[in-house]
Amino acid sequence: MPELDIQISVEDEGWPQEPALEALSLKVLGAAAAFLAKNEDQPFPKMAPEVSLVFTNDAAIKEINAEWRGKDKPTNVLSFPAFPLEPGGMPGPMLGDIVVARETVEREAVDLDKTFDDHLTHLLVHGFLHLFGYDHIETEEAEEMEALETSILAELGLSDPYAGQDPLT
Secondary structure, three states, X not given: OOOOEEEEXXXXXXXXXXXXXXXXXXXXXXXXXXXXXXXXXXXXOOOOOEXXXXXXXXXXXXXXXXXXXXXOOOOOEEEEEOOOOOOOOOOOOEEEEEEEEHHHHHHHHHHOOOOHXXXXXXXXXXXXXXXXXXXXXXXXXXXXXXXXXXXXXXHOXXXXXXXXXXXXX
């Protein structure tokens, strides 16, 4: 299984304690990395690449979303690859950053009738795939990314988050 160096920053006191976030993140991203390596022939460098996880709030992610995407509203997760990467390409020593907003995750989990941890798990997988060059702008790309998310989540014992929905384009 590929190793990852996961760095965590908790910027909002409403999040679970850092050890719980670290345990969940290691489990989820480890499963995602193992799945990509095994099923997508994704190479990994010999030295564990670093992933930065920022657990923040709606106000902070709204600012980031406005600055980097021109969308002046909060969102659930944002990913910032350290280097451009196509799916299947060799990543560098730093994969990038994944930023997650607590209040949005909480609202969406309630709306989707899921636990907070299950929804956070999905968003971490989603953000992680973006670091490897997967996207959902075009329908075909969205279908590929959603299929990967669904497969990785199944490995973690979670159901298809997209069942009965159109792709995320």
